[in-house]
Amino acid sequence: MTTSEQVRAALAVEWAKFRRARPVWVTTVLLTTGVVAMCVLTLRSVHGADATMAGKAQAIVEDGGRAGLFAAADTIVSVGGLLGFGVVVGWVFGREFTDGAISGLWAAPVSRPAVAAAKLLILLTWSVAVSVATGAALAVAGTFVDDDPLDPGTAALVGRFLAVALLTAGLAVPCAWVATVARGYLPAIGTIIAVVIAAQMAVMTGAGGWFPFSAPGLWAAGPQAGSVTAPQLVLALTVPVVSAGLTLWSWRRLSLVHQ
Amino acid sequence: MTTVGDVVLECRDVCTRYGSTTVLENVSTEVRAGEVHAFVGLNGAGKTTLMRLFLGMIEPDDGIVRVRGLAPASMPARHWTGVGHLVETPLLYPELTVVQNLRIAGRLAGLSAAGATAAADRWIEELVLARWARTGARKLSLGNRQRLGLAAALIADPDVLILDEPTNALDPAGIMLLRTLLQRSRERGTATLVSSHHLDEVARVADRITVVNEGRTVGALDPRGIDLERQFFDLVYRDSEARR
Numbered sequence: 001m002t003t004s005e006q007v008r009a010a011l012a013v014e015w016a017k018f019r020r021a022r023p024v025w026v027t028t029v030l031l032t033t034g035v036v037a038m039c040v041l042t043l044r045s046v047h048g049a050d051a052t053m054a055g056k057a058q059a060i061v062e063d064g065g066r067a068g069l070f071a072a073a074d075t076i077v078s079v080g081g082l083l084g085f086g087v088v089v090g091w092v093f094g095r096e097f098t099d100g101a102i103s104g105l106w107a108a109p110v111s112r113p114a115v116a117a118a119k120l121l122i123l124l125t126w127s128v129a130v131s132v133a134t135g136a137a138l139a140v141a142g143t144f145v146d147d148d149p150l151d152p153g154t155a156a157l158v159g160r161f162l163a164v165a166l167l168t169a170g171l172a173v174p175c176a177w178v179a180t181v182a183r184g185y186l187p188a189i190g191t192i193i194a195v196v197i198a199a200q201m202a203v204m205t206g207a208g209g210w211f212p213f214s215a216p217g218l219w220a221a222g223p224q225a226g227s228v229t230a231p232q233l234v235l236a237l238t239v240p241v242v243s244a245g246l247t248l249w250s251w252r253r254l255s256l257v258h259q
Numbered sequence: 260m261t262t263v264g265d266v267v268l269e270c271r272d273v274c275t276r277y278g279s280t281t282v283l284e285n286v287s288t289e290v291r292a293g294e295v296h297a298f299v300g301l302n303g304a305g306k307t308t309l310m311r312l313f314l315g316m317i318e319p320d321d322g323i324v325r326v327r328g329l330a331p332a333s334m335p336a337r338h339w340t341g342v343g344h345l346v347e348t349p350l351l352y353p354e355l356t357v358v359q360n361l362r363i364a365g366r367l368a369g370l371s372a373a374g375a376t377a378a379a380d381r382w383i384e385e386l387v388l389a390r391w392a393r394t395g396a397r398k399l400s401l402g403n404r405q406r407l408g409l410a411a412a413l414i415a416d417p418d419v420l421i422l423d424e425p426t427n428a429l430d431p432a433g434i435m436l437l438r439t440l441l442q443r444s445r446e447r448g449t450a451t452l453v454s455s456h457h458l459d460e461v462a463r464v465a466d467r468i469t470v471v472n473e474g475r476t477v478g479a480l481d482p483r484g485i486d487l488e489r490q491f492f493d494l495v496y497r498d499s500e501a502r503r
Contacts, residue, residue, distance in 0.1 A: 001337055001369055009366045016363055020354050104350020104411070107314040107421075109369035111336035256316040 007082075010118035018122050023091045031084045031130050035076055036137045042072040043145055066142035070157040072219070073138050074164045079216030081165055082196055085127060085172035092119050092189025093247065094179030098186070116251035120176070120244055127169035133138060135161050155233045160220060167216040167233075170240030176247040180254070212236035222253075261327065263293035267419055267450035268313050272364055273322035275308055275474075282308045284474045285322070292418070293443040295441055295451040297465035297482075299458060299491065305491040306454035310346050310421050313452065326419065335480065340369050343417030345425060349408025353397035357388050357407055360396055364411035375414075385438065401428040413444075420444055420451040438464050458487045472498045 001009070008192045018024055043064055060072050093116075096102040105112055135158045142154065162182040172192065179188035195213050202211035208218045215236040219228040261267055267487055268290040275283040290296040291351045298306045310322045311317045315331035324331055329338055350367070358379050365375025383392050386406040391399060396407065405428045412422065420441075426434050441464045444451060455461045461468055468480040470491060477498040480487055481494070 001340070006336060009369070012372065013363045013366050016359060017352055017355065020359075074353075081310050099351075099353075100348035101350045101352070103311075103316060103347050104312075104364075105367070107331070107339045107342050107344055108367045109336050109340040110367045112334070226402065255318070256311060 001109050003114065006114035007036045007117055007121075008116045009110045014115070014118040014122050018034045018126070021091075024088055024126070027084045027088050028126075028130055031044065031077075031081060032134045032137060035073060035080065035134050035243060036141050038076050038080075039069050039072040039138065040141060040145070042076075043068055064145070066146035066148065066154060067157060069145055070138060070161055073134070073161050074220035075217060077134070077161070077165045078168050078214075078220060079196060079199070082167040082172060082199070082213065083192055085169045086175045086192030086195070087189055088126070089123055089172045090175035090192065091185045092123060092179075093176040094183070094185030094188055097179070097183040102183075106256070112179050112254055113248050116176075116180075116248050120173075120247070121168075123173075123176075127166060129160050129168065131165035134165065164216045164220045167236060171213050171216070171236065173240040173243040173247070177243050177250060180247055180250045208233070212239045261292045261418065261448070261450075263291075263448050265292045266290075267292050267327055268421075268452055269323075269325045270309070270312065270319075271323045273309075273312065273319045273324060275305075275312065275317065276320050282474050283312075283319075286471075286474070287322075288469060288476065290450045290452045292450045293445055293448045293467040295445055295453060295464050296467045296469065296478075298452070298454045298469050298471055299456060299469035299480070300421040300454075301456065301495065303473075304465055304471040305352055306471060307346065307423050310344070310452065310454065312421050313421055314342075314344055314346060316346075341415065341417050342419045343364070343368070343412040343414040343415065344421040345408045346421065346423040349404060350411055351396050351404060351407055354395065356393050356395055357399070358383060358392045360407060361410055361414060364414045368415035368417075370415055378414050382414055385413075385440070386410045387432075402430050402433055405429055406433055406436075409440070412441065415450075416447070417444075418449050420449050420453075422451070422453045424454055424456070426455060426457055434460060458491055462487055470494045473502070 002162050042057050042060060045053050046064060060075050062068055062071065105115055138161060139150065139154060139158055175188040175192055178191045179185050182188065199211060199214035202208045202214045203218065208214035209232040212235050215228050215232050217232060228249060266289045271287045271319065273283055273286045274281065279359060286309065298309065300306050313326060314321055315334060318332040326334065350364060361382055362375045363380035365378045370378055383389055386409060388403065388406055391403055396404065399407065410427060412420065425437055429437060441451060465482045469476055470478045470480060470481055473496045478494040480490055484490065
């Protein structure tokens with residue numbers, strides 16, 4: 001089999017598993033309808049009876065309306081999205097180790113790097129689909145919270161949301177490498193939880209811009225949250241590239257000696 | 260292309276250690292096309308490690324391992340075409356049905372989409388899994404999971420077959436079925452390496468039986484011999500005594 005034939009076969013195999021996997025469906029629902037519902041609730045809580053909550057919500061959504069809805073979405077997806085994307089990435093790369101089925105991927109004409117590449121391609125496609133679906137759902141939800149018609153400003157809001165969501169999805173790719181070297185999805189899930197906490201701490205200490213995992217949320221929140229420079233965004237962009245490379249390399253060199 | 264009698268699997272003076280524990284010590288053996296070579300030994304004797312070496316899952320610390328003349332740990336993926344195996348846990352996805360699992364196994368074994376579909380249907384019949392073809396693998400009994408694992412190993416009619424304790428969890432009908440499948444594979448020229456601690460079963464299918472104990476090959480048994488169990492324990496205990 002040529003390399004492209006191997007990747008095509010691996011794509012068919014991985015897609016058959018991915019589209020039937022319960023963790024994928026649960027996360028997809030949470031990342032689409034869940035994010036939209038939380039954004040609407042955030043908008044509503046500005047006028048709620050709890051003054052503390054209202055103040056926090058006000059700080060995110062500012063003047064409310066469609067812009068407020070998308071501002072809430074950017075914040076929520078940069079934190080919750082990291083967790084959601086991370087869980088799925090970790091599960092996709094760690095499940096064979098956890099289930100003990102990994103030995104079945106040895107001694108096959110479809111190489112392990114081809115399988116890993118197929119996993120990454122499917123995760124990329126899924127991340128784009130989830131981000132676009134959530135952006136579209138937010139645009140629809142925006143028509144209910146704002147009387148203004150859809151305009152180029154709405155497109156800009158959707159574009160910014162897609163940038164934040166996709167960058168966040170990319171920042172979850174290290175979970176693939178963690179699941180590989182730690183041989184299971186639980187270490188990857190633990191890692192992404194730790195990263196989310198670290199990202200919040202980085203923001204609180206003012207170092208968020210240089211911590212790639214908090215950069216997308218800070219960038220979306222605008223200058224008032226602390227400006228994010230172009231080099232800092234580029235640093236965030238290198239995370240998925242380096243992690244994907246490390247993961248492919250690790251799958252090539254994988255050994256069962258410690259299994 | 261191999262012909263009956265050609266050496267297909269070969270290892271020479273292989274030593275493998277996990278940390279400070281020696282798992283295989285100067286093991287040399289071979290499996291020829293058209294023969295079933297059984298490795299028997301107590302738990303922890305090194306049978307599974309030997310199979311992992313032949314499948315490229317680990318590299319030996321010393322010695323040479325060859326699959327069709329190539330070192331398995333660095334063998335390009337295309338050279339694994341025609342190798343089937345079931346070592347430890349079957350490649351089985353619980354959320355998929357039996358037929359979906361076998362189609363996946365077929366694609367990973369290098370079959371086209373249509374070829375994998377046809378092979379899945381055929382092996383479901385061969386392993387008498389038709390009743391559970393549309394059942395999720397998570398609902399299968401242990402025995403049927405093992406049948407599914409065997410079907411996945413055999414899906415592309417391999418000419419090299421490596422099976423670790425293939426009778427695990429099988430009922431008597433499943434064991435007879437496996438025997439028939441191994442005999443048929445041998446007639447087709449398949450080189451089969453099988454491990455087991457069921458001496459009676461091994462004697463019925465194997466052309467050669469090698470006894471391993473604490474990481475070393477300590478002798479051979481004649482599959483047509485009598486009282487194999489006593490001969491086996493004689494070899495094992497003699498070796499264990501000699502080491503003390």
